[in-house]
Amino acid sequence: MRNIKVVLEYEGTAYSGFQVQTNAKTIQEQVEVALKELTGENIRIVGSGRTDAGVHARGQVISFFTNSRIPADRFAPALNSCLPADIRALESAEAAQDFHARFSAREKTYRYLILNRRAPSALLRNLAYWIPERLDIKAMDLCAEELVGTHDFRAFMSTGSLVKTTVRTVIESRVQRLGDEGLVEFRITANGFLYNMVRIMAGTLIQIGLRRLDPGVIRQMLETGNRDLGGPTAPARGLYLESVRY
Amino acid sequence: MRNIKVVLEYEGTAYSGFQVQTNAKTIQEQVEVALKELTGENIRIVGSGRTDAGVHARGQVISFFTNSRIPADRFAPALNSCLPADIRALESAEAAQDFHARFSAREKTYRYLILNRRAPSALLRNLAYWIPERLDIKAMDLCAEELVGTHDFRAFMSTGSLVKTTVRTVIESRVQRLGDEGLVEFRITANGFLYNMVRIMAGTLIQIGLRRLDPGVIRQMLETGNRDLGGPTAPARGLYLESVRY
Numbered sequence: 001m002r003n004i005k006v007v008l009e010y011e012g013t014a015y016s017g018f019q020v021q022t023n024a025k026t027i028q029e030q031v032e033v034a035l036k037e038l039t040g041e042n043i044r045i046v047g048s049g050r051t052d053a054g055v056h057a058r059g060q061v062i063s064f065f066t067n068s069r070i071p072a073d074r075f076a077p078a079l080n081s082c083l084p085a086d087i088r089a090l091e092s093a094e095a096a097q098d099f100h101a102r103f104s105a106r107e108k109t110y111r112y113l114i115l116n117r118r119a120p121s122a123l124l125r126n127l128a129y130w131i132p133e134r135l136d137i138k139a140m141d142l143c144a145e146e147l148v149g150t151h152d153f154r155a156f157m158s159t160g161s162l163v164k165t166t167v168r169t170v171i172e173s174r175v176q177r178l179g180d181e182g183l184v185e186f187r188i189t190a191n192g193f194l195y196n197m198v199r200i201m202a203g204t205l206i207q208i209g210l211r212r213l214d215p216g217v218i219r220q221m222l223e224t225g226n227r228d229l230g231g232p233t234a235p236a237r238g239l240y241l242e243s244v245r246y
Numbered sequence: 247m248r249n250i251k252v253v254l255e256y257e258g259t260a261y262s263g264f265q266v267q268t269n270a271k272t273i274q275e276q277v278e279v280a281l282k283e284l285t286g287e288n289i290r291i292v293g294s295g296r297t298d299a300g301v302h303a304r305g306q307v308i309s310f311f312t313n314s315r316i317p318a319d320r321f322a323p324a325l326n327s328c329l330p331a332d333i334r335a336l337e338s339a340e341a342a343q344d345f346h347a348r349f350s351a352r353e354k355t356y357r358y359l360i361l362n363r364r365a366p367s368a369l370l371r372n373l374a375y376w377i378p379e380r381l382d383i384k385a386m387d388l389c390a391e392e393l394v395g396t397h398d399f400r401a402f403m404s405t406g407s408l409v410k411t412t413v414r415t416v417i418e419s420r421v422q423r424l425g426d427e428g429l430v431e432f433r434i435t436a437n438g439f440l441y442n443m444v445r446i447m448a449g450t451l452i453q454i455g456l457r458r459l460d461p462g463v464i465r466q467m468l469e470t471g472n473r474d475l476g477g478p479t480a481p482a483r484g485l486y487l488e489s490v491r492y
Contacts, residue, residue, distance in 0.1 A: 009368045054371060080366060090365035119336035120326060123254045127369065175407060179425075 001065040003077055005095040008060040010087040012236065013126040016193040019220045027051070033064065034082035039068035039200070047100045047191070048108065048244040053162075054236030056127070059090070059109075059243035063101040100244070107171060109242040110190060112202035112235060114162035118206060129185065129202075129238035135209035136182030140175040143208050144186060146218045147173040147201065155230060156201055157194035166225075168192050175205060187242070199233045207231035250321055251341040254306040256333040259372040259481065263299045264306070273333060273479060277308065280328035284321075285314040292347045294354065294490040295439070299492040300482030302373070305336070305355075305489035309347040321413040345492070354457070355435040358480060363428030374429065375448075375484035381455035385431060386421040387397040389454050390432060392464045392485035393447065400445055401467035401476060403440035412471075414438050420453060433488070445479045453477035 010027075016024035020032070035043040045064040051057055070078060070207040073196070075092035083089065088119060099102075104109035116135045117123055147170045172189040186202050202222070207213035213231060221229050254277070262270035265407045266278070272293060281289040297303055316324060321338035327336065344350075345478040361367055361374040370376075393416045400412035418435040432448050450467070454461035459477060467475050 009365070011368050058369070061468045071347070076365070085367050088366045088371075119255070119322070121334050122257050122334040123373065125257075125331045157276075165258045171286075206437040 001067055001093045002072070003006075003061045003065055003097055003099055003101060004072055004092060006075055007063060007078065007090040008057060008087060009090055010058070011126065012051060012053065012055045014086055015016060015053065015201045017053045017055070018047050027057075027060075030083060030087055031079070034079050035066070037066065037082045038068055038070065038078050041066060041068065043209065048105050049241070051241055052196075052236055054126075054238075054241045055229045055241070057241040060241050061101045061244045061246075062103075063095055063099055067160070074168050092218070099226060101244075103193075104246050105244050106243040107189055107191055108193060109172075109187065110193065110198045111188075111240050111242050111245075112186040112198055112238045113240065114184040114186070114202075114206065114238060115158065115182050116184050126237050129235050131210075133207060133210055135206070136211060137175055137177055137209065139211075139215055140184075140186070140205045140209040143205055143215050143218045144175045144188070144201075146222070151222045152154060153194055153197060154224060154225045155227050156197045156204075157227070158196040158200070158233065161195040163194060166199075167193060167226075168194065173201075175209075185238065196233055199239060200227070200230055201234070201240065202234035203231035205231075206234060226233040247313055248318070249309060249311055249341045249343055249345055250318055250338060251307060251345060252321055252325065252338040253336040254303060254308060254333060255336055257302045257305065257372065258297060258299065258303070258305050260332055261299065264293050264296045271400045273303075276329060276333055277325070279309065279424055280325050281312075283328045284324050285315065286311055287312055294347045294351050295487070297485075297487055298482055300372075301338055301485045301487070302483075303398070303487040304390075307351075307490045307492075309341055309345055316484075319420065338403065347490075350492050351438075352488050353437055353491040354439060355433065355441065355490075357434075357445045357486045357488050358432040358444055358484045359486065360430040360432070360448075360452065360484060361428050363429050372440055372483050372486050373386075373481075375452075375481050377452060377456075379456055381430060382457060383421055383423055383455065385457075385461055386430075386432070386451045386455040389451055389461050389464045390419045390421045390434070390447075392468075393434065398470045398471060399443060399468070400442065400471045401473050402443045402450075403473070404442040404446070404479065405473070407441040409440060409460045410426070412440060414443075419447075444480055445485060446473070446481070448480035448484065449478045450476035452480060 072094035076089035194246040261279040292380035319339035325335040
């Protein structure tokens, strides 16, 4: 069987996340239904990771095995003829037999998008988290930089997660304005992410930007592992899985 | 009665345009229902212009008369508590008695957003017009500049429109890339616009960018008034009413 890799972009608003669940509309289910339509096969796809309900992706990677004779690069356009418009296949290619979208991933990049302006936005209502009070972007960026390196990130994980280790290596972490219309981006690259890690980081950086939390809180969280020191988990609609490196 | 001016942002996707119609969901209707809820009055609003089905606004201006005692600057947040999330009031203020959102308008700016990249986008599916073939942006910008000035724009008007004159003055007209992810913007400011004018211009500039129409076609259209020389009317989803000056 051939192993096919596909890069997906999706708007998560209408979905209960990536992973298949009973009685819930998910990205995985939509893609598997589309693949069934294309190939006639019952294909189980693997994603680079699960995105939660309402979370978006600009470069989610999936892989799956198939006996279909569709040329590898034609899977993307063929899928787009079957998928709903809020899920698009950007590209597709044949992968090595041992390629696994999740286990082969070496680094991932997420971004969290904030709209920091007085008035709310109709156009970005599902695509960014609106913060009307002025954010101190400089302070947020300085604190974001403190996340870089190999640390125990258990203070940036929602409780109830089962993982062997909470140590991860963050390669890049920064906060910057995008253009001059109030968009602010928190972008982070790491060798792996804990459950809700980016949304807890974003929520904590926002409280620092609002001067409701001391800039020292990031270091304290890394040192003590105490989730309660941080800000609330930021809402799903600002989060994007940007890309996965293999 | 007080005359109130409100600036609106909306995503036009779910609406049959701005103007009230029987058996159709429109922006005007939604705002008038919200104002009824807020004031108890049957208020008729006036917009700076009608936007068509699927067309967006980032700075549509409306005005209306009311006896309500709501402070003028509170109308925006109060409206937002009643309006659907795809329509937002950005700001509100008291206007002079003779202010009229449509007749007092001196200039308007529209933009037409194109996504020029190989793969379609899930996130921008309703917010930009996807052109997968590479566009010659330089050629488009040079042609866009030829629209500047006072001209008879009847070649850039859909038939069936009833207007006294088809002469308009274009103050600014340009095509440029926005960022490095394939977004291209056609931005135009004029003292007034004919029906479908921006969408016909955008459709023609796109054909020039694809080298399917000669760059001389803009001048020919201005000289001959012949609509048939231009490209097809570009779809509504790329069009935004950006701002109105008074």
